[in-house]
Amino acid sequence: MVALRPTLLNELRDYAKTRVSHIGLWGHTRELSGGDPPYTRLPVTWVDGDIGIITPATDLTFNIPPEATITAWRGFSSATGGVNFGGGTFGERYGPYKTQGVFDLLANFTTIRITSRRVPGGDGER
Secondary structure, three states, X not given: OOOOOHHHHHHHHXXXXXXXXXXXXXXXXOEOOOOOOOOOOEEXXXXXXXXXXXXXXXXXXXXXXXXXXXXXXXXXXXXOOOOEXXXXXXXXXXXXXXXXXXXXXXXXXXXEEOOOOOOOOOOOOO
16 A cells, blocks of 8 residues: 555545535434424535645534434535435533534534555555
């Protein structure tokens, strides 16, 4: 295996921006649902960071249902259904919330990083 060059990492980053169009919140074992107003995935616009890194352009504010516990965020290919590309887990869980409310997902903690690492024996290394 070889480490990827920055140009390719940035091309993959640009592709990820077109595929991950929505962000959702995750509970213990599944995506949140319910509430009034209802929880929904939110559309996301990405901005470039360093090589291979994208971050949402703004913080995202979600409606959350009563009794929700939030443990992670996930990137999705659409507002409903679609592909769950995974995401990040919070260092702590938030909730359970007793009443309907909102949850602010901060952009600077919602980063996707396309990475490559050098593997011994790769790229002609012996």
